[in-house]
Amino acid sequence: MYVVGSFEHSLFVELVISEIEEAGVSQEQILAIPLDKRNEKPKLFDTAQYADGKSFLDLALVLGTIGMLLGAIYGFVLPLGPIIWALFGLVTGAWIGFIVKFIVIRRQANKQLQTGRGKTTEVVIMVNCPENRVKEIQHILWAHHAQAVGSLE
Template sequence: MQIFATFEYTNLLEIAITELEEKGVSSIYAVPLEPCKKEPRLLDGMNRADGMSFIDKGMILAFMFATVGASKGFVWAWGPVIWGMIGAGAGFLAGLVWSWAIYLVHNRRNKSRIKKGKRGEVILIVTCEADQHAVVEDILWDHRALGLAKTT
């Protein structure tokens, strides 16, 4: 039986491997994964999206500002249509600036975390007997495995 587990590369992983060896499990294979070093693309394509959008806040604020501009435009000099369009443009730009600021803050925070020494994850493959799988699973979960899967 094989048990696959993912860990962050910490001392707990080393302790888990040592504990497994003490329990008589000798077939342990660890594969370190390297973190992504490439910057994500700023704009999403049609088939690839990361859930971050720059225009959603802009569209919402454009609607809100256009509504206020059009309603105030009945009193102001240029009329409701012109002030509605000015409000829509100003709201859209405000939303873009807001989204861009959030992106820059989020990106700066992630870069600092990577620079501080964020390590990659490790896949641990343990081959054991069927009667040992419960002990192996308990050891892996006790040492903060991120995920676990088993095959027979």
């Protein structure tokens, strides 16, 4: 029977391995795997194979519509007429919306990269033990601040 626990990389990993060995599990039956974090920056633009659900166009379309509406309204009193000012308002509002959304998404992506996307699992410990000792091993893992614990036959 396998018992698996995930931990943040800390002193608790060493303590839990020591306590499991003291509980009578041999060192050959314990496997600890450190995980690497992603170092590359997240992609800003979606492709056909990768889409994260963030859209640059929503704010651009809203501000473009507002700019077009204001351009058409005030175009009746401005020179060049309402159609030219409506098109100018559409393009200007769309660009402003696109740039604002681009800056916001880029800042969020950089913030997530710096913080490591919140609390992440950095070390996974797998213990091969008899079925009658599963509860004891799970208790040891939970007592040393495991983020998650599971078992598999």
